[in-house]
Amino acid sequence: MEKTKPILELKEIKKVYPGVTALNGVSIDFYPGEAHAICGENGAGKSTFIKCITGAIKPTEGRIVFKGEEVTDNSPLKSMDLGISAIYQEFNLIPFLSVAENIFYGNYPTRKGLVDFDKMEKESERILEYLGVDISVKTLVKDLSIGYQQIVEIAKSLVKDVKVLIMDEPSAPLTNNELKYLFEIVKKLKSDGVSIIYISHRLEEVFMLCEKISVLRDGNYVKSMDVADTTEEELIRTMVDRDLGEQYPEVPYKKSDKVLEVKNLTNKYVKDVSFSAYKGEILGFAGLVGAGRTEVMRAIFGADPIKTGEIILENQKIVNRTPKDGIQNGIGLLTEDRKTQGAILGMTIRENITYANLEGFSKGKFFVDQKKEMNDVTEYQKTLNIKTPSVEQKVKNLSGGNQQKVVLAKWLATNCKVLIFDEPTRGIDVGAKQEIYAIMKELVDAGKVVIMISSEMPELMCMSHRIIVMHEGRISGEILKSEATQEKILEMASH
Ligand SMILES: Nc1ncnc2c1ncn2[C@@H]1O[C@H](COP(=O)(O)OP(=O)(O)OP(=O)(O)O)[C@@H](O)[C@H]1O
Ligand SMILES: [Mg+2]
Known part of the structure; x- marks a missing residue:
């Protein structure tokens, strides 16, 4: 089988803040239809790496290549135009607007100079149907559970033709049921050729969801692994570079005052x-x-x-x-x-x-x-x-x-x-x-x-x-x- 080409390549990305080298020459390739986790301890540089991809910050050095072409003058607008979307743990939704208005926020369709609500609601319904969820697009976002808010966040990124979807700790506030749902959606996006970049400290999720893992430590690229060839223990060892021993301490207790x-x-x-x-x-x-x-x-x-x-x-x-x-x-x-x-x-x-x-x-x-x-x-x-x-x-x-x-x-x-x-x-x-x-x-x-x-x-x-x-x-x-x-x-x- 011919190996597919990467959709997104990060080359020797370096980001220096006063007193901190947040990223020190990190190179990683991402492929269509694949979920790729970025793992590392707190402060390893994961979010900084993501922000370089979305153009939220400018790397001190390094290049970004999208579909074989170098991206010059990256910015949040430019990366979105290319089809790169990111969702974060802190939602960017507006509670008092409807689901449809949130999905199209900043991209309202217009007709004769006015917002075309009809089209916006129809399109929103189409996206939610694709995601397999049954909520009214007229519901106000504030009335949705956190799980559904997360889905609206994803729906937002599907308004444009998404090629790379980045999730920086997306599952943190979700219940088990909501998680299952998120997994289904990720699977669907993968089968449609979207490349997923996934960041989470919950390692079980990484193993359930992803094909590849790349590890960062103190801003350095350590290595990339196939999920099929590694274990949670090995991943932890690669991330922390020391033996952790027992996760939970013994805490004895005798009923007292x-x-x-x-x-x-x-x-x-x-x-x-x-x-x-x-x-x-x-x-x-x-x-x-x-x-x-x-x-x-x-x-x-x-x-x-x-x-x-x-x-x-x-x-x-x-x-x-x-x-x-x-x-x-x-x-x-x-x-x-x-x-x-x-x-x-x-x-x-x-x-x-x-x-x-x-x-x-x-x-x-x-x-x-x-x-x-x-x-x-x-x-x-x-x-x-x-x-x-x-x-x-x-x-x-x-x-x-x-x-x-x-x-x-x-x-x-x-x-x-x-x-x-x-x-x-x-x-x-x-x-x-x-x-x-x-x-x-x-x-x-x-x-x-x-x-x-x-x-x-x-x-x-x-x-x-x-x-x-x-x-x-x-x-x-x-x-x-x-x-x-x-x-x-x-x-x-x-x-
Ligand atoms: N604006 C900034 N100014 C100075 N230092 C920064 C800035 N942003 C990030 N850093 C530093 O860069 C390093 C990497 O931070 P980053 O947020 O990328 O880590 P992370 O891997 O996402 O960690 P976490 O798992 O805790 O979210 C940290 O040492 C952080 O303190
Ligand atoms: Mg982070």
Whole structure:
């Protein structure tokens, strides 16, 4: 069989930022009808590589060849014209516009100078039908589940004749069912000759979806492999270049004093939620996307108002009207959405870490103890392995996973008795996940309570001592680690 020609070739791509070589001469070829994963630890250069392809940034050196011809003056518009589309973890949809308007946003068809709504809706229907989904094109995007929003994102990229579809961590917020759907769509696109470039820290997905994997490490190209000829272990070894050992630490637990008690908590999103958490316990929260887990935690923390119910911490009733109250009362919340809630992107790493805990770093009333601050911040940077030339770097210049670690460090610096982690390892690489689990163990060893919301079953079952399951705003079950199976949890999560 004649070997097909690559549709897209990246040649010796280099990108240098002050103090960081994000990409150091990376060459990879992509073929039509093939899904090709780019793997590597946080900060390896994956997103930078993608941005060079889409023209969002200019490489310092290197060439891009599309269908055998060199692309000159690449830009987001130019790459889109060529048929290169990218979807990201953070959606670019407009919530108050309809599905059809979102699909054609920026490309509205016109007739006699006016937007041709008829044509737009018909075309949108055609695209959704191709993708095999049954939603009305008149629905407002804000009323769709995250899974469907993801599909609208894909539909958007099909308005133009797409040749290369890039997905940078597309599956992060999806449930298992939604994932299956996404896989079907990717398969269909592949069979129509589209070349897929896929980035995800969930390695099972890479193995299910892709034919090829290329590995980046510290901005360097390491190697490309055929999925059929490799294993997850080998991939991890290639990515991290060291032996990781056991993924989950042993965290022993003996029932001890009650620290937190939540009684009949009710608000706009959740109904009659009651549970307790004990000293030294890791308490897991399971449920499908939208089950109300985040909403319970936001209410406890003081980020959302409570209608009725009580929160009791160490035998005292507390009232958290704002997150500031929550922190003062000893409750910390690591949010799932670090872009909008967790990190302050325009501030430095140091400022972000000390921000929730200025008191802990003050000398007297008005002065920040700069020496202690610097020591502690550097210590966190080391333990969490935050990849940066300096703690004075702005958080917005860090890779996605490293931003998440900064948010984590911020909460570790506080003196909270209860730490709530909402999807703590989303977008985090295998090595760093292990570091985060080790930190959870340290926290509970020190007598704190850790509450963890997670959609990753293995993590939930291996790390939690007890798991509470939610469904539609209520608690639908509870299960001990020793009795937990994936089937039992899913069963409780679905009614
Ligand atoms: N605008 C910028 N200014 C300075 N440094 C940057 C900038 N953008 C990226 N970097 C650095 O380039 C390196 C590669 O980052 P990149 O975002 O490509 O990593 P990644 O592989 O996508 O990681 P993740 O898995 O965490 O998303 C990192 O060290 C990052 O801090
Ligand atoms: Mg990235």
